[in-house]
Amino acid sequence: MQSRLTYILFLIISVISYGQVNLSAYPDKTTYTSKEVINLTIVLEIEGNDYNNQQTKLRLPDFSKFNLIGTGSVNNGLIDPETNTVMYQSVTRLALEAKQKGKVKIGSFLITIDNKIYKTEPFEIFIKDVDKKTAVAATSSKDVYLNMEIEDREVYQDQPTIAVLKVYSKNMDNLRKVKNIRLPHNNNLDVYPVSFARSEIDPSDYGNMASQVLAIFMIFPNEAGYVEIPGVSASVNSYAGKNKIISNKVKINVKKLPEGPPEHFKNAVGDFKVSISNVSKEKAEVKKPINVLVKVSGEGNLKSMELPKIVESPDYDVFAPKITSKVVAKTSGMKGEILANYLVIPKKAGEISIKTENFSFFDPLKKEYVDVGQKSLNVNAFSHEQIMESRTAVEKVNEYTNTFLETVNTPVLKTTSFKVKEKSRFHWNVLFVNIAILIILFIAYLIFKGWQKKRRSNKEDQPVTPVGSVAETEKEIRETLKTDVNDYFSYLENLKDKEDYQKFFQTYDELDDEVRGQYFKSSAEDFANFLENHKGLAIAEEYRSLVQKVQIEKYAPVKSQEAISLLLTSIVNLYSQISK
Incomplete structure (x- = not known):
């Protein structure tokens, strides 16, 4: 018993000597609407010298059910002259926005002073469903x-x-x-x-x-x-x-994105991969362009991010790329790939290294920056003499033949051997054969007229069929004028394979004119409005987008096989739906 009293006495003495700590938290009210800001006030009061023994900062509870809008704090200190006691006060204000409705519990705020943990009591607030x-x-x-x-x-x-x-x-x-x-x-x-x-x-x-x-x-x-x-x-x-x-x-x-991004980080957020490749079929030759493709694939802000460019070098000249997008926006995210097709002209013979800029992105799932670095492509460029020496005899003959046919006019073919020789005497057999042919044709004409007269009389005896309504007549005319788009699809595929792009776009214009004519629409805008009313907004927007893509590819200075293939796929998908 004496030992317990001694322990209590020492405890009271320690409290008096070290001072008193009060920690409290309270909201400005207990009921909020979903659009109101929740204001919390946390007050820390220390009487004595314990503010020098504060070991941790104020620790917040779990705010996963709130959005933290703003914070602020004010610190005050004073000395009581009569008791010579130090008073320390810290007031912290938090502004929150609730993510859910109903009763929401706010946990305890914690702080450690002189190896002792102080905490506030948890409380609940109510968010109205309004x-x-x-x-x-x-x-x-x-x-x-x-x-x-x-x-x-x-x-x-x-x-x-x-x-x-x-x-x-x-x-x-x-x-x-x-x-x-x-x-x-x-x-x-x-x-x-x-x-x-x-x-x-x-x-x-x-x-x-x-x-x-x-x-x-x-x-x-x-x-x-x-x-x-x-x-x-x-x-x-x-x-x-x-x-x-x-x-x-x-x-x-x-x-905000975390601090400390790499030096070459721009605005790529997601998960990406970068590759560079030479898509030219011919050997690289000095002072002749080659096609170099830089591809960025993955998931994230593909359409708004800055792509890594090909860095300049004294070994080659590089021109502005043609950008092709193959991106699909889904509920799971924006996925696909962005293709940048560059024209690169080697300046010297031998091994040259084509490099991209350093590229890095922020992965929001891992919450960290990922440095992809540079991507390089090694190309062996040959001089014109080396290219000519490496060709076989057949390739040289073919080149000389093609050059000759393109630059030299061919002589006119002699037509004297195709002339009909004149006859010196009259052939009676030819006359009799021609008269017999005329008689047979005359008899056939008489038979045809008699059959036509008999058919007309039979039609007059048959009852007159009723004429359909305007809607039925219009439907019959549309069925008569209905375009077989599959024939156009096959022809466009052949033109794409032959790389006859001028004829490709002419054929597409004919297809579009015939399909619009089927619905009696003269302009693309009228046809888009018609599709919006009868086929849905999605089909109409897809048609407007396709018309714009066709115009861009039609007047593009450089046309790639991949871009035309992608355009043909869009044409087939859209017009197949329209012609159903």
Whole structure:
């Protein structure tokens, strides 16, 4: 018993000698809406000299259910002149945004002072479920409204997040009236459509309202900070006219990339691979161009990232590349490859090394930078004399023959041997044969006229068939004018293999004219509007994109086999769907 009293006495003496520590945390209120900012206040008070024995900073609880918007702190210290006691106070403010609704628990804040851990008591706050109710109240005067949902509201800079656009209405017939979807536009965002295919209608979604997914798109924020995504607009067609509706705005927290990036890091975020290759079929010759392909493949911000360029060198000249994109945006991310086709002209004979710039990217899954380094391609360039010496006798003869045919005019063929020799006497047999042929032709003409007269009389005896409606007649005319696109596809494939690109684009223009003529549309824009009304928005956008790609490839200074193959695949896929 005496030992316990001694222990308690020493404990009281230690508390008095070392001072007193108070740590508390409280919110400004206990109930919030989803759009309100949650303000937390953490107060640390130390009476005595223990502030010199603070071993750790204030440790925060798990904030995975919140977005941390901002922080701030104020420190105060004073001395009581009567008791000569030091008072130290630290006030920390945190601004949070809730990621979910309902009851949310905030854990304990911790701090270690003089080998002792102090903590606050955990508490709960309540987040009201008012997002959709607010949207309904804002558009209560309308029968239909839009709602945009963001999959992940906390991403890194240049890391994508998926957005889903849904339409709500109490009348399911209103859902099909929503058209002309316009995705959000902001200088801080890059937006790419994933799908405009409409989902099946959910007849009883929120508040017993029918809903349908209209579009899925991908957002790449290119600046860090608190970014607001503008609303998506659309039009609702009715008998009274077109009404414009706009969805809700969404705020996301864009995190800065970690510090200490490599010197040659630019803006590539994802997982990528880089390769360089020589795609020319002929041997490399001095002062003659070769095609060098730099390929970046993987998943990430492929369309907005800066590609590694071929570095300049005194051993060769390099020209601006032709960029070809083979990228597909899906709900899992943007995947594919970007091809940069360079023209490189060797300046000297022998071994030359063509190198790319150093390339690195940030992997958001591993949360670290990856340095790919330089990629090099070794090319053995030959002089013109070396190329000529390495050719076989047959190759030399073929070259001389082709040069002769291209530069020298061939003589005119003698036609005297094809002349018919004149006859000195008259042949009666020829006359009789010609008269017999004329008699046979006359008899055949009489027989044909009699058969035609008999057929006309039979038609007059038959009942008159009723004439169809305008719609049926138009359908018959369309079936008559329907173009067999498969013949065009085969012909375009042959022209692509022969590398006759001029004829290739002429044939495509003929195909497009015939298909548009089948639907009585004279211009591409009218045809695109027709496709949007009868085939869907996705087909119309694909047609507009294809027309633009054709114009770009048609007037490109350098045409590659891979680009034409990719263009032909797009032509076959699109026109096969249109001609169904």
